[in-house]
Amino acid sequence: MAPRPRKTGSKDLPPNLYRKTDKRNGVTYYTYRDPVSGRMFGLGSDKDAALREAHAANAVMASRPALVERMSAPPARPARLFADWLQRYRQIIAERDLAPATMRNLGMRINVLEKRFAGRDIADIGTIDVADYLTGLAREGKAQMSRAMRSLLRDVFMEAMAAGWTATNPVEVTKAAKVKIKRERLTLEMWKAIYAEARQPWLKRAMELAVLTGQRREDIASMLFKDVRDDHLHVVQSKTGQRLRLGLSISLQSVALDLAGTIKRCRDRVVSQHLVHHSRTISKAAPGQPIMLDTLSKAFAEARDRAAGKGAITIGDNPPTFHEQRSLAARLHAAEGRDPQALLGHKSAKMTDIYRDSRGAEWIDVA
Known part of the structure; x- marks a missing residue:
């Protein structure tokens, strides 16, 4: 299968290798796209190492087609449960020197996420799962909560990417719910x-x-x-x-x-x-x-x-x-x-x- 057309920011990379820069911390991450299955594999932020792995994978694909199916299969690794990552995320935000009230609110929202995605592998949570959850909140009249949970989920996955737990952030392409202010002003x-x-x-x-x-x-x-x-x-x-x-x-x-x-x-x-x-x-x-x-x-x-x-x-x-x-x-x-x-x-x-x-x-x- 031919690789997808190269974007401007990836034209200097070998086929099937892509880069993405985290706007928050400026770090560039690399992912390899399996040309057969379309599955993305995170290669971290070391460009030289990513280039070596991409060249090696492309060489194997070209010289030994029989390995294509085996290489396209999900890599064998221990389960990385979303709930386990949330425990690590609690430690991350604890180091941010946030106000006690903010920490309490975040803690309650993290508890909600644990129940919502209980038992799910973090890599298996896709955009459709996140979008369904956020849209459901908005339809219940909780647009403000939907926006708050989207912001939290986005940060949760950004930190997970930085730690190597997942290769993508499924929240990025979702849309924030529109909030209509209902409460009247006091004159x-x-x-x-x-x-x-x-x-x-x-x-x-x-x-x-x-x-x-x-x-x-x-x-x-x-x-x-x-x-x-x-x-x-x-x-x-x-x-x-x-x-x-x-x-x-x-x-x-x-x-x-x-x-x-x-x-x-x-x-x-x-x-x-x-x-x-x-x-x-x-x-x-x-x-x-x-x-x-x-x-x-x-x-x-x-x-x-x-x-x-x-x-x-x-x-x-x-x-x-x-x-x-x-x-x-x-x-x-x-x-x-x-x-x-x-x-x-x-x-x-x-x-x-x-x-x-x-x-x-x-x-x-x-x-």
Whole structure:
């Protein structure tokens, strides 16, 4: 069988030998294509060694046709289970110095992959297997999860190629699912109406901190009084590990709030380490204990729904959650001349632009 036409990047190679460069690390890998079966054999990144093996294989093919069928058969090797590789992959990502929250999320997704491809040899997992899995997630309405799992699978196979466990990455040619943003943005008018319906003092303080600092729900719930020093509130973001010093002079004219005043109001008759804390016994929670994340989200949703029930705001099928205050904070601070990227702790302006996008929820003034 004649070899396929040579591509520009492989014209200097002997027949049936191909190269591919990993865009992530710049390493070039070589593979040999059996001209009869079409099966690809990984030859590693050593070009000289790959050339020698390719020339030798081509010579055998030309001089001893009887060996063609034997050479085209799958090479005898111990099984390389995908689940076994995932155990090694866990060790690889453990060395990347990722944030604890990121490691937890990755760990849960790896567990899902282990169950999905249990018992499969890594070389037998093809593009159709990956595409079917990712498409299934998207059809279930989990487009965002489909994109996240595609990104993880791509990295899993890239590392496997680098370690010699497989010759190809079946994820490369798959398409990422399109994500349609459903959740509504929170406008300033909505925030004021929800704030007015907040019955718990700690919810009002949490909302004030959210709109003033632009931090995530987890970080607001973790804020401590001891983190206030040298006229700054010190925050180590749980998701990224980013370290921020937020000046107590930070303020927003649009809501008539400043950070120093909010922190002062967080102190009440109850002794607590936490800025946002229970002031009285609620169920199993004692005074002074921090607010659980689910409790924070539920209280915000209840205040939002009360405001909507009274006609103060209009919400759709996917109303804004507590997290949407992060986007509102970015837009309000930008409108008053402050840099939202530094406030939110983003490394790229592109990510900040996503938060600054009101998704059509606000009017644009044109002079």
